[in-house]
Amino acid sequence: xxxxxxxxxxxxxxxxxxxxxxxxxxxxxxxxxxxxxxxxxxxxxxxxxxxxxxxxxxxxxxxxxxxxxxxxxxxxxxxxxxxxxxxxxxxxxxxxxxxxxxxxxxxxxxxxxxx
Amino acid sequence: xxxxxxxxxxxxxxxxxxxxxxxxxxxxxxxxxxxxxxxxxxxxxxxxxxxxxxxxxxxxxxxxxxxxxxxxxxxxxxxxxxxxxxxxxxxxxxxxxxxxxxxxxxxxxxxx
Numbered sequence: 001x002x003x004x005x006x007x008x009x010x011x012x013x014x015x016x017x018x019x020x021x022x023x024x025x026x027x028x029x030x031x032x033x034x035x036x037x038x039x040x041x042x043x044x045x046x047x048x049x050x051x052x053x054x055x056x057x058x059x060x061x062x063x064x065x066x067x068x069x070x071x072x073x074x075x076x077x078x079x080x081x082x083x084x085x086x087x088x089x090x091x092x093x094x095x096x097x098x099x100x101x102x103x104x105x106x107x108x109x110x111x112x113x114x115x
Numbered sequence: 116x117x118x119x120x121x122x123x124x125x126x127x128x129x130x131x132x133x134x135x136x137x138x139x140x141x142x143x144x145x146x147x148x149x150x151x152x153x154x155x156x157x158x159x160x161x162x163x164x165x166x167x168x169x170x171x172x173x174x175x176x177x178x179x180x181x182x183x184x185x186x187x188x189x190x191x192x193x194x195x196x197x198x199x200x201x202x203x204x205x206x207x208x209x210x211x212x213x214x215x216x217x218x219x220x221x222x223x224x225x226x227x
Contacts, residue, residue, distance in 0.1 A: 004157070031213060033213065033215075035215075040219070040220075041219050041220075042203050042205070042217030042218050042219050042220055043158070043203075043215075043217050044217070045214045045215065045216070048213050048214070056211065056213070056214070059214075091157060091158065093158075095213075102146060102148070102163055102207075103148075103160050103163065104160070104215065105160070106150075106157035106158040106159070106160075107157050108156050108157040109156075109157055
């Protein structure tokens with residue numbers, strides 16, 4: 001079956017622009033996660049959804065970052081007024097069940113470059 | 116903040132050799148996971164070892180866990196050029212197990 005997909009794969013934005021990154025999780029997966037990965041580093045947790053409910057947004061770096069999953073499937077990560085420090089790869093992951101599910105399946109990521 | 120730290124940061128070996136990567140972590144864990152990331156691609160889950168396990172095998176992969184030393188190792192035997200990738204260890208937080216805390220990774224190059 002299809003894995004997690006993300007679009008666009010690459011995004012270049014001028015500083016101050018708003019961007020929207022899309023994640024299509026594996027069909028039927030309850031949990032969805034967003035991570036940010038800086039160059040040469042491991043991913044860092046941003047936020048977690050269980051179905052349409054955003055249960056944890058403690059990793060979002062600032063109030064410029066906003067994530068939603070209105071129907072409990074597709075999710076969008078929005079970054080307003082982008083800054084150069086927002087340049088990173090944004091990874092989405094999904095898992096079948098709730099918080100106790102161990103395995104997260106990752107998408108290919110969106111590489112965001114802010115000029 | 117990063118929980119796990121991999122060692123070495125980079126490793127270059129010849130095809131057919133074994134590759135060993137180590138991960139150290141700071142707090143108590145329920146399990147430890149290893150992921151692989153190819154250039155430009157997402158993370159692929161390789162193997163999970165629980166805190167009450169000491170060793171686990173999956174194909175050419177062998178993972179060990181020493182909770183007394185708060186460390187784990189990943190061994191790839193008979194390496195192939197296709198094993199070239201970055202390898203990350205990750206541990207879920209005890210208070211919120213969905214939050215995976217990743218190390219900074221080991222970049223493995225397998226020369227043909």
